[in-house]
Amino acid sequence: MIQIQCKETLYTYNLYHIVKAFFPDTKIEQRVDAGQEPLVQLKLDGGSCFCVAQADVPYAVGQEKKRIVTRLVYEYLSEITGRRMVWGMLTGVRPTKLAMQKMENGMQTEEIKKFLMGEYYVSGQKASLAVEIALRERELLSRLDYRDGFSLYVGIPFCPSICSYCSFSSSPIAVWKEEIDAYLDALCKEITAIGSMTGGKKLNTVYIGGGTPTTLSAAQLERLLHLIDETFSQEHLLEYTVEAGRPDSITKEKLEVIRRHPVTRISVNPQTMQQKTLNLVGREHTVQAVKDIFRMARELGFDNINMDLIAGLPEETAEDMRDTLEQIKELAPDSLTVHSLAIKRAARMGQDKMHRSLYTEITQMVEDAAQTAEKLGLVPYYLYRQKNIAGNFENVGYAKVDKAGIYNILIMEEKQTIFAAGAGATTKLVLPHKICLDNGKETNLIRTENVKDIHEYMSRIDEMIVRKEREVSEVSGLMETQRNK
Numbered sequence: 001m002i003q004i005q006c007k008e009t010l011y012t013y014n015l016y017h018i019v020k021a022f023f024p025d026t027k028i029e030q031r032v033d034a035g036q037e038p039l040v041q042l043k044l045d046g047g048s049c050f051c052v053a054q055a056d057v058p059y060a061v062g063q064e065k066k067r068i069v070t071r072l073v074y075e076y077l078s079e080i081t082g083r084r085m086v087w088g089m090l091t092g093v094r095p096t097k098l099a100m101q102k103m104e105n106g107m108q109t110e111e112i113k114k115f116l117m118g119e120y121y122v123s124g125q126k127a128s129l130a131v132e133i134a135l136r137e138r139e140l141l142s143r144l145d146y147r148d149g150f151s152l153y154v155g156i157p158f159c160p161s162i163c164s165y166c167s168f169s170s171s172p173i174a175v176w177k178e179e180i181d182a183y184l185d186a187l188c189k190e191i192t193a194i195g196s197m198t199g200g201k202k203l204n205t206v207y208i209g210g211g212t213p214t215t216l217s218a219a220q221l222e223r224l225l226h227l228i229d230e231t232f233s234q235e236h237l238l239e240y241t242v243e244a245g246r247p248d249s250i251t252k253e254k255l256e257v258i259r260r261h262p263v264t265r266i267s268v269n270p271q272t273m274q275q276k277t278l279n280l281v282g283r284e285h286t287v288q289a290v291k292d293i294f295r296m297a298r299e300l301g302f303d304n305i306n307m308d309l310i311a312g313l314p315e316e317t318a319e320d321m322r323d324t325l326e327q328i329k330e331l332a333p334d335s336l337t338v339h340s341l342a343i344k345r346a347a348r349m350g351q352d353k354m355h356r357s358l359y360t361e362i363t364q365m366v367e368d369a370a371q372t373a374e375k376l377g378l379v380p381y382y383l384y385r386q387k388n389i390a391g392n393f394e395n396v397g398y399a400k401v402d403k404a405g406i407y408n409i410l411i412m413e414e415k416q417t418i419f420a421a422g423a424g425a426t427t428k429l430v431l432p433h434k435i436c437l438d439n440g441k442e443t444n445l446i447r448t449e450n451v452k453d454i455h456e457y458m459s460r461i462d463e464m465i466v467r468k469e470r471e472v473s474e475v476s477g478l479m480e481t482q483r484n485k
């Protein structure tokens with residue numbers, strides 16, 4: 001067991017993740033004791049102890065103090081283990097954020113790389129990747145109108161069957177079959193209300209996700225897409241994604257419906273091209289179905305198709321992943337999103353029991369996926385790491401230069417307002433400047449969450465619309481005040 005004792009809560013998050021990265025299989029106990037003398041005391045297995053005293057950070061305060069303390073602990077752990085982490089002491093979910101901030105502050109790319117390597121011990125390869133992605137994110141986001149533009153998310157919380165690793169709140173369509181029209185009634189009401197709330201604003205991106213939107217029948221899909229066409233002007237639309245997702249929900253008729261609307265991008269997600277794994281995780285479709293649906297979509301004229309893969313599905317080896325990647329290469333999607341299943345797998349196995357060989361295996365899978373993406377002419381355009389997990393697993397989106405999913409970046413960068421409709425959907429209203437909330441936290445993001453429960457969503461839709469209208473009106477007032485300052 002490793003004990004981390006901190007004088008202030010300021011360091012706890014960073015130190016936990018740094019220690020976990022070096023000792024993934026060891027239990028960590030963390031305590032905050034305002035009365036203790038050193039700022040940080042680290043007691044390792046075997047009795048060795050490391051302290052950071054106030055004298056080690058004489059003039060630093062706040063974030064700078066946290067950075068120095070984290071750095072000292074990182075240096076110590078690196079020295080005693082003889083190891084370095086590829087993302088160095090960056091523990092956040094978005095390691096590219098720092099590169100982006102520096103870029104926005106006018107720092108040149110070579111300087112940013114040096115800064116990440118020198119100040120945060122990021123490896124040369126990851127520093128280059130962070131800068132490469134930040135440059136692409138910046139270019140893609142520059143197409144959005146932050147002031148008068150907005151994005152729309154529509155959630156369909158149904159799936160053909162529930163995958164064993166699913167962390168979304170999705171329900172099997174068969175159970176809800178008789179109530180889908182009622183769900184659509186509520187959803188359409190909310191979309192229409194969003195149309196009124198956003199009158200005069202520019203719709204930049206649309207994302208229909210879930211769940212699996214293509215669990216709707218062709219007629220239900222038509223109803224939804226037609227309403228969106230009627231409600232919002234497409235004049236400023238940059239991207240319109242429908243997550244077709246599970247091949248066992250897609251038919252030619254549904255793809256034809258989607259084609260009749262201004263949808264620019266769809267996802268056909270195999271997650272793996274290993275039949276044994278699909279069976280094991282409860283995805284009731286075949287590998288052949290993935291290929292057939294993908295080719296059908298191409299024949300119908302879809303020229304921007306994303307495929308999602310997961311590294312680390314149960315009982316999969318690096319060899320399985322290599323085979324999957326070979327099959328994906330033949331299909332040649334326009335973008336490829338590679339997730340790591342580390343969190344869910346670790347959660348089930350118990351993080352501490354997660355064996356090092358699994359880390360090595362997943363790392364290999366992720367590296368092989370990166371190479372395949374490169375061979376397909378796809379470049380990385382967004383990246384986020386997984387929270388609460390040791391190791392350096394990342395979820396990376398690769399795309400042909402003009403086929404990247406802007407919405408994917410938007411949900412992480414939180415620079416433009418996203419109106420969200422559907423059970424469990426969260427509307428994020430973005431203010432130009434930060435405000436101080438009642439709890440003392442500073443933010444420029446105001447969230448309005450819909451209830452997750454589908455029955456409750458349907459029965460309380462009016463209440464949720466009124467709440468959203470109230471928030472929007474308050475935020476609009478704040479925006480005006482901030483802009484006029």
Ligand code: SF4
Nearest residue numbers: 159162163166170211
């Ligand atoms: S397809 Fe996606 S949302 Fe649906 S059950 Fe599987 S993981 Fe969950």
